[in-house]
Amino acid sequence: MSRHRGAASSSRLQERLEAVNEARELAEGRVDEDQLGAVYDVLDRASSRRSLSAAHTVVGIFGPTGSGKSSLLNALTGTDLARVTARRPTTAEPLAVIWGEEGSADLLDWLQVQNRHVMPDGAPLLVPARNGRRGNPNEGVEGGLILLDLPDFDSTALGHRAIVERLAGQVDVLLWVTDPQKYADAALHREFLEPLATHESVILVALNQSDRLSEADLTQVNRSLKGILAAEGHGSAVVHAISAVTGRGLDGLAEEIRAIVRRKEAATGRLSADVDVAVESLRRFTGPELAGPSKTTRTALADRLAGATGADAVIDAVVRSYRRDAHSVTGWPVTRWLGKLRADPLRRLNLRRSDVGDFVGRTSLPEPGPAQRASVDRALRTFGEELSSGAVEPWRTAIRDAARSPEPELLERLDEAVARTDFQSGSRAWWWPVAGVLQWLFLAAMVVGIGWLALLAGLAFLQFPVPESPTVEGIPVPTLLALGGVAAGIALGILCAALARLGARRRGKRVRRRLVGSIGETTDAVAVGPVAAEIDRYNGFVRAVHTAGARR
Template sequence: MSRHRGEGSSSRLQVRLESLNAARELAEGRVDEDQLGAVYEVLDRASSRRSLSSAHTVVGIFGPTGSGKSSLLNALTGTDLARVAARRPTTAEPLAVIWNEDGTEDLLDWLQVPNRHVMPDGAQLLAVSGDRRRGSSDGGVDGGLILLDLPDFDSTELGHRVIVERLAGQVDVLLWITDPQKYADAALHREFLEPLATHESVILVALNQSDRLSESDLTQVTGSLKQILAAEGHGSAVVHTVSALTGTGLGGLAEEIRTIVRRKEAATGRLSADVDVAVESLQKFSGPELPPPSKAARAALSDRLAGATGADAVIDAVVRSYRRDAHAVTGWPVTRWLGRLRSDPLRRLNLRRGDVQDFVGRTSLPEPGPAQRASVDRALRTFGDELSAGAVEPWRTAIRDAAKSPEPELLEHLDEAVARTDFASGSRAWWWPVAGVLQWFFLAAMVVGIGWLALLAALAFLQFPVPESPTVEGIPVPTLLAVGGVAAGIAIGILCAGLARLGARRRGKRVRRRLVASISETTETVAVGPAAAEIERYNGFVRAVAAAGSRR
């Protein structure tokens, strides 16, 4: 059961590490590099440790000067190794005491511990004085164990402090040794134990030299130390009151170490606690997930940008061009030629279908001025603010910047969107030809009537007999043709002008919808797309941080 439990913890750790790495990758370029550097160190350390022996538990013995670390190591190992180590050429190097040597070489190379002592097979942890028999089941180590004897963390040698800090971040279990004089040492608590509040499960605390205190004093010191530890987040930590000199309390400490070794979960627990620290550093950059850009927000942006691109001027040109074209077909033939003297509004803007400049994909709209550029900037800024509402920094700024990133070239893209819009500039209404035929018919009637009257006037002037003209309701037909043709032509022209205004408004509305759709297509690619991608990146980061922080 223990083995399967360890495998489950390892697989959960793998998921957390993968999620943490995903969060780190998503945060690159957004979150401060120093913060991500610390996360990368956790990932790198986890990758290295997990590739090395999982059968061994590395217990580092940390403590200040005079706390009795060396004597405690000797008592636990039943050797005089600590005194031998003190005579090494350099005391800056830690010493490894190893139970079950197989598989430890690469692990100790990674820990950078060249000085190693292998305990004989069956050696006990806490061999009782006078009874160091090999193979004794009482005190045997069931599994691989490495005890590291480390320099004093408060040593005046800077190199000692560097080694202690490095190995404090690498060992699986941290055994902190203190004494009645230094149990409240600020360096121990503020610089080491307090930052390791999340590592409670892999921290052991031993108050050495307990034989120097009376029972009441020992109770008082132990209670004070527990209060300090609780304030630092180690409320459930067990304080082992021990004496390396008399052996008091060493049995309980040794048994706890043996239990940790048997479970084979210390390395996973240590790395999981490291992940907790890394996740905590990223959580301040995480917040609620954001929805993608809504349809309403996209439409509002397109409308704002349509106004910024001069859409009103374009629609006005469409309306006036429609009325011009309608007048050219349905107007009174006598005066319709005057309309041709006015230039086509759409052609002036290079928006007339079939124009020779269509291939360049540009219009002839005036260059955007400061007011127009300010409108685009305001539209993008408003859009970015709406999308990023609820996000935390630096993601809020990243989303806003993504929405504004295309601003320099956006106006050019919008101009191209206007140019490719179908303005239906060559199409005609069904009634135009009908009205045109009627206009020519009434013009012909007017010409015939006027010609007939002119002929009758000429005959009378030359004193020829003037034939009597036929009449309709008492009105001579030549007069009826002439006057009726003029009146009918003008009336049809006025009627067609009214219909043309109505048709122009309807075409203007249709073209505006097409224009906005074309602009929407452009903004979707140029502005909405990058902002939506940044939101998805942020949401991915939020999900990855949550997954990395989950121990389930």
């Protein structure tokens, strides 16, 4: 059961480390490297520790000057390995006491501990047998143990604190030893125990020199120390009241360490707690996941960019070109030639498809000026702000920067988008040829009527007999043809002009939709893509942090 649980914990730790590493990769270039320091440290430490002996549990003995760390190590091991004198500090270099030498060398090299002592085979695992003691402390215990005696963290000797701080970040279990005089020491709690609030499962606390207190005083000090620990996040910590001199409480402390060695989960638990610290350092950069660019936001961007790139001028040219083309076919033949004297607005912009064929080049629209560039920048900035809403810094800035980054390229590509849009130039409405034929018929009637009347007038002028003209409702047919042809042609021209205006507006709306669609294709490729990628990156970061933060 224990072995299965240990394997499951190791597997879950691996998943969490992979998630932390993924979050780190996604955060690089977005989150300042100094703010990722804790993450780099955890990943580096985890990689190193997991490559070393999993059979050994490293327990570091930490404490202030005079707390009796060295005396405690001697008492737990039944040796005099640690030097104990009245001169302080007594421990200048870490001392390692090793049970199970095989596999420990590389681990100690990583810990940078050179002073090593290997306990002989069969030596009790902590607390040697005393008179009257029965049983073997090694019974039922599998695995190795490395017990480290460390310098005082409040030592005045240069380098001692650096050693303590380094090893506090490396050992599997931290055994904090204090005494009745220094149990409330601010340096111990503020600088070490408070930052390790997430490491409660791998922290042991020993109140040494308890033999110097009466039972009442010991109870009071014990209660006070537990209250301080609870306020720091170590509410479930057990305070072992011990005496390295008399042996009081050593059995309980030793049994707790043996239980930790037996479970073989201390290294995993320590690294898991370290991951919690890394996750907490990343969590402040997370927020709710963001939705990617929707069709609505993309269309809104394309519409804003269409206005910024002179779409109104293009649509106006489409409308005027349609009316010009309509007049050239349906207008009164006597006056329609005047319309041909006006230049084609689309051809002037190099947008007449019949002229350029399928070749897509540049238009003849004016080069973007400051106002136009400002409009494009405003459209991109609005797009970025809409999509980054809800994100926290620095991701919000990264998303907005991604929206604005392609601006120079976008201006060039937008002109190409306008050029490749089908403006339906040259296409004719079905009624144009019908109206054109009628106009020619009315013109023919007018010409016939005028010619007939001219012939009658000529005959009369030359004193020839003038034949009587047929009539319709009392109106001579030549007069009816001449006046009716003119009136009908003008009336049809006015009607066609009205229909052309209506058709031009409809074509303008259709072309605008096509133009916005063409611009949308360009913005999707040039502007929307980078923003969508940045949002995907942010969402991936959020999910990775969430995965890393879930212990189960």
